[in-house]
Amino acid sequence: MEEPYIQELFAERIGGKKFGKEDKIYKFEKIKRAKREALKNNPGVELIDLGVGEPDEKAFDMVIDALKREAEKPENRGYADNGIEEFKEAAVRYLENVFGVKGIDPETEVVHAIGSKSALAMMPSAFINPGDMVIMTVPGYPVFGTHAQWYGGIVYNVMLTKENSFLPDFNSIPLEVCAKAKVMVLNYPNNPTGVCADENFYHRAIEFAKKHKILLVIDAAYAALTYNRKPFSFLSLPGAKDVGVEIHSLSKSFNMTGWRIAFVAGNMRAVQAFAMVKDNYDSGQFKAIQKAGVVALDNYYLTDTIKSKYERRLKKLVGTLQKLGFEVKMPEGTFYLYVEIPKGMKGGRRFKNAEEFSQFLIKEKLISTVPWDDAGHFVRFSATFEAKDVDAEGRILEEVEKRLGELQFEF
Ligand SMILES: Cc1ncc(COP(=O)(O)O)c(C=O)c1O
Structure with a gap:
């Protein structure tokens, strides 16, 4: 049995006595939950994870x-x-x-x-x-x-x-x-x-x-x-x-x-x-x-090998998003694409913030991104998704284009 007094000992900087008891769900936990739900509701459909913040390959x-x-x-x-x-x-x-x-x-x-x-x-x-x-x-x-x-x-x-x-x-x-x-x-x-x-x-x-x-x-x-x-x-x-x-x-x-x-x-x-x-x-x-x-x-x-891979992927993503009407250009650095969210779907639902848009993309299209609502409303796409070779990478990006292409965004 766990000793109950341990809960009394936590420092205020991590929430004091309330540590671990707050019901606030943090951004990344929300994404994880939405991914789980989307997979459960769409058995057999591949989840495309464009939310990852780290390289997809091993060291040289x-x-x-x-x-x-x-x-x-x-x-x-x-x-x-x-x-x-x-x-x-x-x-x-x-x-x-x-x-x-x-x-x-x-x-x-x-x-x-x-x-x-x-x-x-x-x-x-x-x-x-x-x-x-x-x-x-x-x-x-x-x-x-x-x-x-x-x-x-x-x-x-x-x-x-x-x-x-x-x-x-x-x-x-x-x-x-x-x-x-x-x-x-x-x-x-x-x-x-x-x-x-x-x-x-x-x-x-x-x-x-x-x-x-x-x-x-x-x-x-x-x-x-x-x-x-x-x-x-x-x-x-x-x-x-x-x-x-x-x-x-x-x-x-x-x-x-x-x-x-x-x-x-x-x-x-x-x-x-x-x-x-x-x-x-x-x-x-x-x-x-x-x-x-x-x-x-x-x-x-x-680093050049890594860079050219991300550049290839980012260019393709930028092209896809531009075709759909997003105002987006090639990033100057990193492996991220920071994209302002659309207002909503043509004649349909509105997105209050990036979190809603990101949840929508996961649940409806099994595409995962990271929402940022601190200064405007943006989602972050990352070029570090896993793909075993260039063909697999191309297939994934085609699939992203196909899935997003089925949607009609309003900006
Ligand atoms: C802006 C920024 N700084 C620092 C880090 C930490 O990198 P590391 O601890 O792997 O050197 C990251 C990792 O995502 C980052 O995005």
């Missing part, structure tokens, strides 16, 4: 072979603490080779992390005192903000809207927020909007950070996945290292999601503070994974 053989080799070596068995030199040096080479970033010192300006999620979760503990503010963009990846709040920090959300091209408007941020803010988190190429930020934007971000004495945390999880534009790093700009750090991940660029390997690079004091905190959370990623990571980073061209 070259990288897997390196892991196999390195995993055997006794010298790789132990705690890795704040990381091995080889990985930091490879991170510096990667920044230079892919983004043209120069002058990063591997010893003092780079630290590995067990995935960028974990880096974003730990970093607030190095900066946030109760009452400090953090500027986050919405819709977005909320991890830094969640932890900042757990430390008593306050999150100020800047909306990414179609009207501002999904870039934050620095001038819209109230001065009292700027005064209290210690950190601003930016993520480009952006999940979920697929938008990239250019050099001009980052110049403005650096100026804003300097003016208000704010640390910029650039979440560059999708940095290498760009279409028709060169991958860009904020660290390639003069002054960037004075005001911020950038977090790179091997998850999406090298299909290494489950391997958990990333790095934080940039401002030395911020990197060292992160390292200090990290040292108190974990003992570093398995050295064999770091060494396999070196192979990936040094063979950065591998």
Whole structure:
């Protein structure tokens, strides 16, 4: 029998005594339930999952072979603490080779992390005192903000809207927020909007950070996945290292999601503070994974194969949606397509929000997407659906076109 007093012990940050008892159903649980129901009601019909937020393929053989080799070596068995030199040096080479970033010192300006999620979760503990503010963009990846709040920090959300091209408007941020803010988190190429930020934007971000004495945390999880534009790093700009750090991940660029390997690079004091905190959370990623990571980073061209697959899939999806009347264009980066929902069906039902539209697509057409209702009403299609080869991929995309083509949308 479970001891009833355990329920009394939970911290307020996770809901206190109410933890696990609230009946609020979260977005991803709603999607899961709708998928289950749709499959039950349509036996034998294939569910097409365009809601997945991670690569559909395994890592490259070259990288897997390196892991196999390195995993055997006794010298790789132990705690890795704040990381091995080889990985930091490879991170510096990667920044230079892919983004043209120069002058990063591997010893003092780079630290590995067990995935960028974990880096974003730990970093607030190095900066946030109760009452400090953090500027986050919405819709977005909320991890830094969640932890900042757990430390008593306050999150100020800047909306990414179609009207501002999904870039934050620095001038819209109230001065009292700027005064209290210690950190601003930016993520480009952006999940979920697929938008990239250019050099001009980052110049403005650096100026804003300097003016208000704010640390910029650039979440560059999708940095290498760009279409028709060169991958860009904020660290390639003069002054960037004075005001911020950038977090790179091997998850999406090298299909290494489950391997958990990333790095934080940039401002030395911020990197060292992160390292200090990290040292108190974990003992570093398995050295064999770091060494396999070196192979990936040094063979950065591998990302091109991934990129061309997503590009092919996204182009086809964009074409399908355009034919149906959606206002949509090829994303600049990531593997997501962020699409404004239609008003409803011609002469039929209306969609109040993206959640309703997404539920409708799952239940009626067995096509799963992720709804975003934070700043306008959009659904996110992802190009990472599973398909064993190009033919299978083509068949799935044809099927999407066929199923959606049976509907008459009103915009
Ligand atoms: C914007 C963004 N940042 C960070 C992450 C975390 O990536 P990882 O922890 O695998 O490096 C993700 C994963 O979906 C993401 O979308």
